[in-house]
Amino acid sequence: MHISEGVLSGPILAGGAILALGGLARGLRELRADDLPRAALLAAVFFTASLIHVSMGFFSAHLLLNGLLGLLLGWAAFPVIFIGLLLQGVLLQYGGLTVLGVNTFNMAGPAAAFGLAGRAALARFGWRAAPAVSLLAGGGTILFSGVLTALSLGLSGQEFAAAAAALGLAHLPVAAIEALVTLFAVQFLRQVRPGLLGRTGDVRP
Amino acid sequence: MTCDLNPGRSVLHRLDPRLKLLAVTAWSLLAALSRTGPAALFALAGALAFAGLGRLAPGPTAKRLSAVNFFLVFIWLFLPFSVPGEPGPALGGLSATKPGLELALLLTVKVNAAALGALAFFGTSSVTQLAAAARRLGAPEKLTAVFLLTLRYFHVLSLEYARLRQALKVRAFRPGLNLHTLRTYANLVGILLVRGVDRAERVHAAMLCRGYTGRFWFHDHFRFTGLDWLGAVLLAILLSGGAALNAF
DSSP: OOOOTTSSOHHHHHHHHHHHHHHHHHHHHHOOGGGHHHHHHHHHHHHHHTTOEEEETTEEEEOOOHHHHHHHHGGGHHHHHHHHHHHIIIIIOOSOSTTHHHHHHHHHHHHHHHHHHHHHHHHHHGGGGHHHHHHHHHHHHHHHHHHHHHHHHHTTOGGGHHHHHHHHHHHHHHHHHHHHHHHHHHHHHHHHOGGGGSTTSOSOO | OOOBSSOOOSHHHHSOHHHHHHHHHHHHHHHHHOOSHHHHHHHHHHHHHHHHHTTOOHHHHHHHHHHHHHHHHHHHHHHHHHSOSSEEEEETTEEEEHHHHHHHHHHHHHHHHHHHHHHHHHTTSBHHHHHHHHHHTTOOHHHHHHHHHHHHHHHHHHHHHHHHHHHHHHTTOOOOSSHHHHHHHHHHHHHHHHHHHHHHHHHHHHHHHTTOSSOOOOOOOOOOOHHHHHHHHHHHHHHHHHHHHHHO
8 A cells, every 4th residue: 555645754755755766767777768668568567457456355455566567677667666656646646746755665666676586586596486486576575565664654753653553464465465466477477478577588498 | 648637728727737747746745744734724725726726627536535535544543542642532432632633634634735736736737748847847758758658558458458357257257365366367467468568569669660769759838928927926925835834
């Protein structure tokens, strides 16, 4: 879940914005001019995938697939997630402008970190590492995003401690679902388009 | 496809999108950083005035605002009870504290002020215009280009998604909380990814055919008119008023 505008304190907003800007700069440097259509299409796919809701009894969560996004895009996860949040902000009014930095970093930071590590593991160990990598990337990304979101709320003021803890815990079931969907999606891509998960198809069969 | 949220011809529609971007940023900061009740109410009143000036359609605007308030439900569930202070009204055995209730109320006003301000300014320009304006104000070219392409292809892919959902339905797919559902969703995403990447190659080829050399051109003919100067001055006065309220 992302945090609404007007809740977090100034220093947290500024810190998130600076971290997000760093990631964005790194991600944009990685994108060559010829990569732009692909990045945009992938962004559009993930934005579309977020329309899929998984109902979990009393509440439903939409798919995020930040782990898969990180595996496919690495550092470029920053611009793509930023654009996703911007579109959500402009079109649907979730989140907002001042929290954009915090929300971007909370989601894209773990995605890029797990994605880069996962890609390195796939390149080194080949496809037999794929189940572990996809489960870890899919679930871990969400868990870390949850921790970061709870921290940004908790550090904004002592009074948010209880809400922050609950917000962090709410990420647990989502992480489990994301881990499984990422696992299955990686299995699918391995069968259908194995080249997608390595930048130059360098994943060993 | 320009993606107007709220098409029309009001005063706000005629303002330069560059000014609107700056206005949203400034008003969001003012609302987000207000610490006192009067300052937050001032930000909300201003946002309401902007919404009126922009002739926002009340129905869709209320719907968009209710999405914003979803996060606030969460805040209201916790804050009144977790802030220490003088006890206020008791609710079913739990007693809310006065400072807790005040803080939750303050946050509610702030969140809605920022969101309504953004809706008033963003809603009265097309998204493509706003992107071009952001580019003119110094947003990176690659980022703006990816943003515009994403907006375009999200529409294409959501149609594709709707078609795939229908195909699933025809094959008697009933979603639930089980592995079959998750695997089906994963395959659905996988197919979207594969088709998306294939489409990206065709798009790239088409761009190359039309002379793409890495520059992305934006269609913008912005003019900062007298009306924009008036708006800028008015905004500056309102902003300093809000900042002054925050200081006391």
